[in-house]
Amino acid sequence: MKFLLCVFCLSAVPAWGDGEGPAFGYSTAILGPGNTSVGTTLMWRSGVTMFGPQLTYGLMENLQISVSAPFHLDHGDHPTGRFTAMMPGDPQAEVLLGWRFFHKSPGIGTRNEATLYAGVSALTQDVPRADGPPLRRQPGMYVAVAAGHVSRRYDVWVGAGYQRYGTWSRGIDDRQSSSLLTSFVVGWRPSFFDHDYPKPDVRFFWETTGGLIGQAQRDVPPPGSPGGHDHGNAPPPPPPNSSGIVVLPNSGGTGLFSGPTFLCTYRSVAFQGGVLFALWNQPNGVQPAEKVRAVAGVTYYFLRGRK
Amino acid sequence: MSLSWTNMFRGVALAGLLFAVEPAHAEYLRIQLRVYGLDCELCARGVSASIQRMAGVKSVDVSLKKGLLEIVLVRGNTFKMSDLRKRIRENGFRSMEATVTAVGEFKESRFEVLGSGESYDVGSPDSRASATVELTFDVR
Numbered sequence: 001m002k003f004l005l006c007v008f009c010l011s012a013v014p015a016w017g018d019g020e021g022p023a024f025g026y027s028t029a030i031l032g033p034g035n036t037s038v039g040t041t042l043m044w045r046s047g048v049t050m051f052g053p054q055l056t057y058g059l060m061e062n063l064q065i066s067v068s069a070p071f072h073l074d075h076g077d078h079p080t081g082r083f084t085a086m087m088p089g090d091p092q093a094e095v096l097l098g099w100r101f102f103h104k105s106p107g108i109g110t111r112n113e114a115t116l117y118a119g120v121s122a123l124t125q126d127v128p129r130a131d132g133p134p135l136r137r138q139p140g141m142y143v144a145v146a147a148g149h150v151s152r153r154y155d156v157w158v159g160a161g162y163q164r165y166g167t168w169s170r171g172i173d174d175r176q177s178s179s180l181l182t183s184f185v186v187g188w189r190p191s192f193f194d195h196d197y198p199k200p201d202v203r204f205f206w207e208t209t210g211g212l213i214g215q216a217q218r219d220v221p222p223p224g225s226p227g228g229h230d231h232g233n234a235p236p237p238p239p240p241n242s243s244g245i246v247v248l249p250n251s252g253g254t255g256l257f258s259g260p261t262f263l264c265t266y267r268s269v270a271f272q273g274g275v276l277f278a279l280w281n282q283p284n285g286v287q288p289a290e291k292v293r294a295v296a297g298v299t300y301y302f303l304r305g306r307k
Numbered sequence: 308m309s310l311s312w313t314n315m316f317r318g319v320a321l322a323g324l325l326f327a328v329e330p331a332h333a334e335y336l337r338i339q340l341r342v343y344g345l346d347c348e349l350c351a352r353g354v355s356a357s358i359q360r361m362a363g364v365k366s367v368d369v370s371l372k373k374g375l376l377e378i379v380l381v382r383g384n385t386f387k388m389s390d391l392r393k394r395i396r397e398n399g400f401r402s403m404e405a406t407v408t409a410v411g412e413f414k415e416s417r418f419e420v421l422g423s424g425e426s427y428d429v430g431s432p433d434s435r436a437s438a439t440v441e442l443t444f445d446v447r
Binding site for chain 2: 030034062100104105106109113199265301
């Protein structure tokens with residue numbers, strides 16, 4: 001049933017991605033002024049299924065804004081780091097500005113670029129936890145930088161981003177895990193797909209992402225919390241420190257993932273997908289290790305520009 | 308329909324207004340422009356769509372492999388080469404040399420594309436005629 005729901009969503013609401021780059025990692029592409037893309041992404045990682053609609057609009061020559069609102073279709077007990085560079089890993093609404101601050105085109109079909117991203121977000125769903133009731137929802141901020149070289153044959157991108165959550169009001173110190181995501185992506189367009197415009201454009205990527213996810217915290221243990229919340233496996237949380245904050249031992253962790261992805265664009269539509277496998281994954285506490293994560297998305301572009 | 312002084316006056320006023328607002332004909336007819344940075348189908352589509360919306364543009368063809376835009380313009384347009392370069396820059400790419408076919412006049416040593424206010428040093432010593440001519444030349 002969930003699979004059918006996902007397929008329906010993917011077919012009904014066109015699109016994710018920037019149409020230019022990788023599925024998981026950072027890239028530098030910025031929509032031209034007046035252009036819009038609408039996308040959806042289905043994201044899955046061992047036990048967690050999310051669906052993420054995204055809208056992006058080119059504001060100026062090197063400035064775009066995007067709004068995404070991923071939500072859980074199913075959840076697990078994994079560390080809740082960022083899912084992809086452009087998509088949060090928690091159910092939240094995020095507004096992200098992208099500013100391409102460096103841009104050189106040294107030759108035909110070749111660009112060197114660097115883009116800075118900055119955004120704010122607000123959680124829209126409670127994130128279930130194995131060690132107690134969900135933490136109270138908080139606002140978040142996100143900054144990232146990406147740099148890359150693109151050409152007709154090869155692409156290379158590197159990037160890193162940091163997400164941090166705050167609190168809505170004083171005295172409530174529930175906080176989701178902060179996270180650091182880094183990525184290294186190599187792209188390749190085989191000569192078989194090296195057609196001239198307008199023909200389908202297919203590119204393959206090998207993406208590697210590294211994530212460092214901090215520990216979440218709870219301001220006071222909720223009364224009567226058994227530490228199980230239908231999961232039952234987690235040990236009871238430790239007592240609060242002198243500030244009345246409990247750093248949750250079953251949160252956060254580190255991971256390194258790598259795998260193939262692809263991007264296919266034709267006319268105003270882009271299809272994107274791929275799978276990353278865990279090279280190394282060490283979640284804190286009793287959280288289950290993540291072995292594989294996958295995304296599939298489709299994006300529709302309204303490339304009209306301004307008059 | 309009877310012809311009244313009022314209607315005649317309106318007609319003359321309308322004609323005058325039309326002549327007043329009609330720009331002098333800029334006669335860019337065809338532009339082949341090298342563009343750096345176009346690497347993907349969506350890049351080409353975005354640039355093509357953006358230029359297609361410029362006034363006076365009849366058609367745009369893009370070659371990704373050659374990094375070349377070929378733009379055909381309608382007669383009597385108000386097109387400016389500087390606007391084209393700006394539009395390409397706005398889309399994140401870099402415009403380079405061009406081969407331009409345009410109608411214009413030689414003024415002193417430069418070829419002026421009528422109505423556009425843009426002129427080029429085409430380096431042709433025997434072509435300094437005062438008559439309007441159609442010329443194909445390279446622009447750096």
